[in-house]
Amino acid sequence: MRVAFVLPLALAALVVAGASFAEAIGDAEKGEKIFNQCSGCHQVGSGAKDRIGPHLNGVFGSKAGDHEGYRYSNSMQRARADGLVWTAQTLDTFIENPKTLVSKTRMSFRGIKNAQERADLLAYLRIYSDDPANIPEAEPTAIGTDHDLDPAILALKGDAEYGAYLSSECLTCHRADGSSDGIPAITQWPEEDFVIAMHAYKRKLRPHPAMQMMAGRLSDDEIAALAAYFKDLD
Amino acid sequence: MKLNRRMFIGTGAAAAASLQAPAVLAAGHGKPRVVVIGGGAGGATAARYIAKDSKGEIDVTLVEPTRTYYTCFFSNLYLGGFKEMDDLGHSYGTLAAKYGINVVHDWAVDVDRDSKTVALAGGASLPYDKLILSPGIDFVDGAVEGWSVAAQNAMPHAYKGGSQTELLKAQIMNMPEGGTFAMVAPPNPYRCPPGPYERISMVAHQLKANNPTAKIIVADPKPKFSKMALFQEGWGNHYDGMVDWIGEDFGGGNVSVNPDAMTLTIDGEETKVDVCNVIPAMKAGRIAEMAGVTDGNWAPVNAADMSSKADADVYVLGDASQQGDMPKSGFSANSQAKVCANAVRGALTGSRVFPAKFSNTCWSLIDTNDGVKVGATYEATDEKIAKVDGFISQTGEDAETRKATYEESEGWYTGITTDMFT
CATH class of the missing domain: 1.10.760.10 (Cytochrome c-like domain)
Structure with a gap:
């Protein structure tokens, strides 16, 4: 399967690219540990399937509520119809407090308040999206500043x-x-x-x-x- | 008994007396008095908000001839078979029972701005401190050659909710196989800019199901119209070849009709038609003119509070007003009514007056679950109500988006009618 093959390369690229880049988008290794809070419901990586929550392979750049056969809440379906696309920014907002972005999502998760932890988690998840190099750098670097309400x-x-x-x-x-x-x-x-x-x-x-x-x-x-x-x- | 406004004005005051309007409460108990003329999106909203928020400090009288108000908005969905007439009917009972509004089912036939009284067809006189006019529209005499209100049974306008809408639908359902539906579209400005084109969509939807070889002709005096790209895309997608829109460039404004012969002549070319929906040029509802607050066809108002430019104690809401950038729509009238209610209450009781904010959204249905919308926000400037920001549905949107837009419009219908009547 393509994802399984690409992943190690992508991980390697992140490591080789150097510390400044890794810092800017968060630390994927730390993010992997944070993902433990999510893995009860969400799978990611080779062979990941929709379970309690949808699997998260390829989530960056995808439309919200996009998995065929997965039963999304009405709120998530409406968000999809409204044009919600998962980017670093929207994912960050969602993970911070899911109900802020999608009022009646069935995702019962209190959210991650710490901006650095969210950045780390997103850096980890990003590895499992196709061709992460195409994701604009401006978004991840903006995490934690753009939409942290004063x-x-x-x-x-x-x-x-x-x-x-x-x-x-x-x-x-x-x-x-x-x-x-x-x-x-x-x-x-x-x-x-x-x-x-x-x-x-x-x-x-x-x-x-x-x-x-x-x-x-x-x-x-x-x-x-x-x-x-x-x-x-x- | 359903009376149409035009028919009624034509039949005169004698018929009015037979409406048995309830007695008007005597004034003179010292409370400030507001009279609202017209129980639609502007008037019902204004009456409700003033009564609700003043908590009995202001006497509010609402003058509206019909006991059941049939909304003009969503009436196209009745033509298309998506709504029943009963879905569009609303009563004034809650406004009277819950908010203490004195609802008078009668026609206002004159306004004396010197003595500050409103004369009713039934003979009563209503004194006011502040008068709010929200009379909707009437039609400009002679706007379409050959058509007059006397011909509205043969060629309905169906541009006021209720019996005209029912008449037009009956005519559509009785069209001969392969027959022709014609519309004479109105010039700007007019009530509900996307309305004629949503109507074309709904008629096409009805005919596609029941009379698929029928044709639709639209004679339009305008070179373009609201949501034009969205409608034309939709007509192509859903009703390919059925709709022939003849705009200004092709003589769509050079039109005459013959209601006896059921013919429509466009730029010299006469066509026999089976249904002819004539939507003439519009003007403010007649009472605005009688009150002397119109200038030309419409009543100019100050944007900050919707007060008439002719009289600081008279306010004009909705379609009848000439306010600037807002389209004439139920949503706009409802939005303006709240700004007006806040200002009127402030003037009469000293309550806090907040800055004017206006908004509007117009949803249109093109076919089943294919809804589109256009909307904007507005602010008051010294000259007019000025547009701040806006949005519009895009061509090529996916089916889910369009379905969500339609569902949203249904939610809005419930929302605004709740905001007006309950």
Whole structure:
């Protein structure tokens, strides 16, 4: 099988390429150990199959929810339809907190908060994607900086009354009673999750053109205001 | 009894009295009074938000002649067989029961801006502190040679939800085998820019299943139209050879009709047609003109709060308003209503007034599970409502994306009608 043959070469290339490159994209050897947290559900490497979770060979550059025969959550199917593609950046966001990127994914994993650990894990996973040399270097090096929300943003106290006004724009599509049918529910989310999700849209990490547009013009304070309002909306 | 607005205006005030409008509550208890004329996406939303958020501090009266509101948005899906008429009908009961809105089923026939009163066809007079007009559209007289409202049974416009939509569908279903469906498309600006073309798609869907040798002709006074590339791609993919779109370049704007003979003449060439859907040029619903807030066909407004440029105590929402860059759509009207409601409440009760933010998305269905969308955000400038950012579906998208877009549109329909009526 092709993957099995290519892998040692690719690993060797990474090692030979030198320390600076390995550091920039994370340490694959350390990543292999971190992958132990994933291997209960995910297989990777020669002969890997979909099990509890889909196998992860070739994940870089693939569309989300792309394995034929694997039963993905509705959320993951929607993310696929919205155009989510697994890149170093989107994978990093997903691994940091899966529900930030795909609200109701069945992947029950609390996420990896440490940016370096995520970089290491991604460096390891990257070995199992075809021709990793084609993956732009800009993405891995950006890990841990581009979409780590400034703690000051997360600390903003939302003005719920302003949020109530702003929410009226959301409620043309999303339902105030929290039901979801074709359009996801957004009520009673923890404020932090709401803020992270909206900023992910704002930075176009989370796919969906309408939401990227809507979030794109909201200020940090406005996102905090919406989070403060929706958290208690019953 | 279903009354069509045009028929009704034609039949005069005597018929209006027979509508038995409920008694209007007497004013004079000192609360500020808002009267909203028109219970569609603009008016129902504005009434609901003002009543809900003011928590009884403002008396809200909503004047709407029909007891059941049939949305014009999604009515094409009824033509295509994707929705039932009942799916599109909504009542005003919750607005009255839950929010205390005084819902008056009557026609507003005049506005006296000096005495600040609205005259109803049933004879009552409603005083207001702030008046919100959201009357939708009427048609420009003589816009299509040979067509008038008197001919709308032979050649329906079906551009207001309800009985006209049902009539058009019945005509489509009764077309002879291999017959011709014609549409006279409207000039800009008009309600729901992709609407005529979604309608063509839905008619084609219906005919493909029931009358596959039928033809569709569109006479269009415009050189291009909303989501044109997406529709034309879809017509090619799903209804190849069925739709003949005749744009401005080929005389699509040089059109006359004969409703008695059921003929359509395009650039001098007469064609016998079986169904003729005439969508004439549009203007603001008539009450806006009677209130004296129109300039030409539409009512100019200030972008920051949707107040009329002619009167700071009158607001105009939705299709009737001339606001700038937003398309005339239910989504736009709903968006504008919230900005207006916030401003009106602030003016009457001193509640906080926040900056205007507007948005719109228009979904269209081309065929089963083949949905497309276009949307934008807007802000208020001194001159107008100005576009900030936008997106549009792409040609060549995969089937999953299109299906998700359609499902999203269904979610939106539930969302906006909930936001208007419940």
